[in-house]
Amino acid sequence: MPLYRDECVVLRTHKLGEADRIVTMLSRQHGKIRAVAKGVRRTASKFGSRLEPFMVVDAQFYEGRSLDIVTQAESLGAYGAQIVADYGAYTAASAMVETADRLSEADAGLQQYLLLVGALRSLSRGEHHSSATLDSYLLRAMSIAGWAPSFSDCAVTGEPGPHSAFVVQLGGVVADRAAPPARRGSTRRPSACSVRCSPATG
Template identity: 45%
Template sequence: MQYRDTGVVLRTGKLGEADRIVTVITAQHGKVRAVAKGARRTRSKLAGHVEPLRHVDLQLYRGRGELDIVTGAVTLDRWPAVRTDLDRLGTAMTLAEAVDQSAHDRTEDPVPYRMLVGALNRLDRARAEMLLPAFLLRLLAHEGTAPMLDGCVVGTDCDDAPLVAFDPALGGTTCEVHRRGRTVSSRTLEVLRMILDGQVNAVLDTGPSAQTREAAAVVMHMWEHHMERRLRSADLLG
């Protein structure tokens, strides 16, 4: 079956002497893994279009195997400012890795694709310290694992006790009486609530601070707990 879709290349791998396996998050078909035959040859029409962090218009063929076949590809965007800035490139690679970890193969869910394109467009315009944490938190919420931030997840008889900690294993905040997890400030919790409430742009416009750094650490801890693995690309970030 022939089909066409737009997508962002998340990662690639070698196959044989000249082929390339590409993993793409698409607008209509979820995460797709496909073979780009001959893409590692210099004169290939696919070469350059099926590289990581390319926004592409793809033509594919789906057979009976696990891997589809790329029959055509045209680059729509390559986010040039991201590629010339190591910090932004590291963030972009981590965004792509997060989508790769969380998205399901061939699931018709357009949200991860739209989120990634939006995040990369924003990153191409300017750096934003909270872009990655906000993206990860929103992606977790989309997957149904949004944390509880407005009350204590341990006790029901502590409404007046301040929230002072966060435990991803319990799924949210804990109060002074039932403290579990890592200590977190009330201002950091407000940043996380703003992200989940859709006030992402306001958070992204916030300059670096102790609260943004703490929020980023909390979100990364949450991500690793739910995904049960690290984001290796994050190690490239300073």
């Protein structure tokens, strides 16, 4: 079986048998990787806590038919402990890795990997409020994946804006005729996380 090596962010893990885990990772060069980490749940495991969510590792794999096998993992970014210690950072990081997992189903490139690593690093250091880091990550990740945010088109009808009404329950900015009567003419500005997104064109 051929060997390969890559830098990866651990997205999630699942128990397998008594001592193994299936680890889902977003890698720098190989996209999303699902691999078995054998014996990782044992106290004497050589991987220790390196293959936990939010960790960045330099890993070596055996290529398998359905699942690869992790043979080595060296820590590059130990962000897990700092993130888990803060509830806001933990919930933001959980949303980030789930988004990365979903967006990388079909295709994952270097930009998605670098964006996620940077966002997790920022969360672990507390550089910005966790909700601001999450909003920024989501907008950029969706843009890289081909979904452009719209701050002016109606979230219900797609009618070009600008529009003055903003209704969270309807998806963001809406035309006056699509807004409930109480919200018509509202001038409240949308937040970055509540805008309607549509496929990018051009």
